[in-house]
Amino acid sequence: MESDMIREEAYQLLEKNVIDTIHEWQVKLGYTEEMIRIYYNRDSLEHLVKLSLPTVVEAKEFLIDWRETVKDRLGKVHLSNKEERFCIGVPADGTKYVYEKKKESTFLTDLMKVLKEPSCTIEQILGVFKKQSPNVVCEKVTGEEFDYVIYYEDYALDSFRYCFSFGQMGAFYHRFSEYDYQTIR
Incomplete structure (x- = not known):
């Protein structure tokens, strides 16, 4: 039970970081309804979500599970990696969600x-x-x-x-x- 709570908190931390990063790009570059890709090194991801993800396989499994928890808000997130560098591709409907959610943030x-x-x-x-x-x-x-x-x-x-x-x-x-x-x- 406690590990489920820890995992849920980790999912929330990553979702918040992804949303904050997309919002920053939208403020800097302007809003366009298109896919945005965010890159994380495995060790940065591990630190961000406060979980032990010591291998590429464990990090991939975490991201696959995380993707399921955000699909209603961020859409069908694309995942890929090259060794220990992971890419999270948030589709246009996800970037629109972020824009709508954060547009009043000043x-x-x-x-x-x-x-x-x-x-x-x-x-x-x-x-x-x-x-x-x-x-x-x-x-x-x-x-x-x-x-x-x-x-x-x-x-x-x-x-x-x-x-x-x-x-x-x-x-x-x-x-x-x-x-x-x-x-x-």
Whole structure:
């Protein structure tokens, strides 16, 4: 019984990550009703869903089972892999579901507006984050390709690490899971 609950939580974590990733792409690139492919390395997937998936076979089995739990929302998800790199292809009806579900969400839209300003500052970026919650961590990064990393103390609000750089072309960001952020440092 407990393992069923753990597995269900793992499915929810992956679904949330997939939806959040599609939403980010839709905000950045605009909404189109087409398949979107998201890639996960086995170790990142394992960390994300908080399950032990030590082999490619176990990761595939997990994804096949997960696909069944999301079909009513995301449609017939396509799965493939090349060794330890997995592709989750969310079909057009799934990307439409994400668009409809998240279109009222303003955080990323507000962030993109601020980043488009040529004189964008870290204070303006922090202002966008603090609209959702005042409990934001902003760290100056030295010796990295990024200038700042910003994230929420409450991972339930948003579990990503947002890494910002400022240069001649303006400000830009990359978003990572906590695990992936730690692996690139």
